[in-house]
Amino acid sequence: MVRAAVLAPFVSAALVLPLCAQDSPQPPDPSRDPALLAVIWVQHSAEYRALCRQTFNAARPLLEIARNDRDWTAALEQSAQKQSSQKQSAQSDYRDLPWAIVVDVDETVLDNSPYAARRISSGTSHSSAAWSQWVDEAQASPLPGAVEFLASAAQMGVTIFYVTNRSHDAEDRTRANLARLGFPLADTETVDVVLTFEEQPDWGSDKGTRRAHVAKSFRILMLFGDDLGDFMSGVRPSLDPAKHDAASLRRHSESLEAERALRTDDFAAWFGTRWFMLPNPTYGSWLDVAKLAATERIEDRGGRPTPIPDFARVLRTRSR
Numbered sequence: 626m627v628r629a630a631v632l633a634p635f636v637s638a639a640l641v642l643p644l645c646a647q648d649s650p651q652p653p654d655p656s657r658d659p660a661l662l663a664v665i666w667v668q669h670s671a672e673y674r675a676l677c678r679q680t681f682n683a684a685r686p687l688l689e690i691a692r693n694d695r696d697w698t699a700a701l702e703q704s705a706q707k708q709s710s711q712k713q714s715a716q717s718d719y720r721d722l723p724w725a726i727v728v729d730v731d732e733t734v735l736d737n738s739p740y741a742a743r744r745i746s747s748g749t750s751h752s753s754a755a756w757s758q759w760v761d762e763a764q765a766s767p768l769p770g771a772v773e774f775l776a777s778a779a780q781m782g783v784t785i786f787y788v789t790n791r792s793h794d795a796e797d798r799t800r801a802n803l804a805r806l807g808f809p810l811a812d813t814e815t816v817d818v819v820l821t822f823e824e825q826p827d828w829g830s831d832k833g834t835r836r837a838h839v840a841k842s843f844r845i846l847m848l849f850g851d852d853l854g855d856f857m858s859g860v861r862p863s864l865d866p867a868k869h870d871a872a873s874l875r876r877h878s879e880s881l882e883a884e885r886a887l888r889t890d891d892f893a894a895w896f897g898t899r900w901f902m903l904p905n906p907t908y909g910s911w912l913d914v915a916k917l918a919a920t921e922r923i924e925d926r927g928g929r930p931t932p933i934p935d936f937a938r939v940l941r942t943r944s945r
Contacts, residue, residue, distance in 0.1 A: 626887040653748020659936060661745055663906035667738045674769045676904050681770035684847060684901050688778060691846040691899075695720040697898035700727070700845040701857060725843035726778055727836060729800065729850040730789035732905040734775070734808065735765040741907055760795045763802035768903065772807045779809035784843060786818050788835045788855075793821040816842070833858035851905035853885060857892070860885050861910045862917055878917035885914070 655661060667673050691697045698704055703719045709750060731737050740759040759765075775785050784807070791799055796819055803819075805812055812818050820828065820835045827834045832854060839845060853860045864877045889896075896902060919936045 636908065653746075658745045658748075660741060660907050663743060664738050664741045666906060667904075667919065668742070673904060677768045678770040680901050680903055681774040681788065681847075683897060685774060685777070687898060688781065688783070692724055692781065692783070695844075697899075698840075698845055699895070700836050700840045702833065702840045703741060703845060710761065712816050718939050719840065719844050720747045722842060722844040724783045725839055725845050726775070726847045726849070727786045727788055727790055727839055727845055728775070728848075728932075729832075729852070729855045730787050730791065730803075731765075732768075732851040732907075733849050733855070733903050734771040734787070735802065735806075736768055737765050738907070739764075748751075748861050757795065760791065760802075761798050761860045763798045765802055765806065767806045767808070776807060776809055778898070779811065783846065784816070786813050786820060786839050786843075788820045788839075790822045790830055790832075793824045796824070797858050817932055830854075831858050831861070847899055847901060849901045849903065851903040852909045852911075852912050853889065856895075856900045856902075857910050860888070865915065874917040878914050881914050882918075885911075 691699075728734055737759065740756065744755065745757075749755065752851060778823075779785055787808075788801075789799065789801065797853060800819055801808060810818055820838065822828065822830060825834075825838075828838075836845070836848075848856050860881075862877065862881060864874060866874055869877075892900070916937065
């Protein structure tokens with residue numbers, strides 16, 4: 626009985642401690658964040674800097690060729706006109722339009738890796754509030770080679786358009802960030818060169834309508850982006866993971882992945898000549914597609930099905 630009496634407090638403590646441990650939130654472990662290595666690569670590797678400079682350097686000698694070739698266009702929204710150019714008046718013929726280059730903003734000309742690093746360090750997910758705070762700071766740095774190339778193009782008479790999925794509310798701070806770094810902003814009374822998400826009713830996340838808007842008044846010589854959607858439409862997932870079962874999501878992912886690869890191969894000759902892709906291993910439509918195939922649905926505490934990605938599911942252990 627004495628032994629039992631002596632042990633009782635320890636037994637009670639042993640039972641209580643696990644309960645306390647369950648109630649105490651564990652500090653976030655940044656090493657477990659799937660984006661950690663990608664962000665480290667962007668921020669610290671010479672290889673990333675080399676790829677950025679390589680991309681802009683490759684475009685530089687082609688710009689003069691693009692300007693002088695009246696049939697040259699980088700916009701699919703304009704290339705279709707080649708088939709019917711004889712039926713069009715000279716006024717509507719893109720070949721007689723002034724020159725433009727269309728660039729994405731985030732991870733194409735502006736580096737937002739500090740925002741990603743903050744999220745990883747704090748163990749938090751991406752949120753509109755946190756992103757807005759970062760954008761309001763207007764402290765993103767330029768990608769290596771971006772300012773030099775675009776400033777040089779502007780001096781050659783090329784108008785630079787920035788087509789971004791940042792919200793329209795963020796346009797002023799985005800402009801401030803770009804201007805501070807020396808990016809050319811050639812706005813006029815009739816030309817807006819920063820085209821944001823939902824600035825117009827039909828300007829959704831797919832950038833095709835904004836490219837078409839530029840194509841009405843300019844011959845688009847080159848496109849720059851970090852996502853396939855910066856060059857063509859219809860490459861993003863169309864299913865809501867919360868509304869479909871895992872099998873349906875996986876089929877959609879596999880179909881879309883194959884379609885994206887096929888369309889990339891179809892325009893292989895445009896990459897590195899008209900289209901210039903910047904590296905972004907941290908996020909993008911490629912990850913949205915992968916998430917669909919990796920998703921398992923579990924029930925949260927309220928009994929609601931919640932999509933949880935398990936990226937090990939999409940690893941390939943054999944060559945294709």
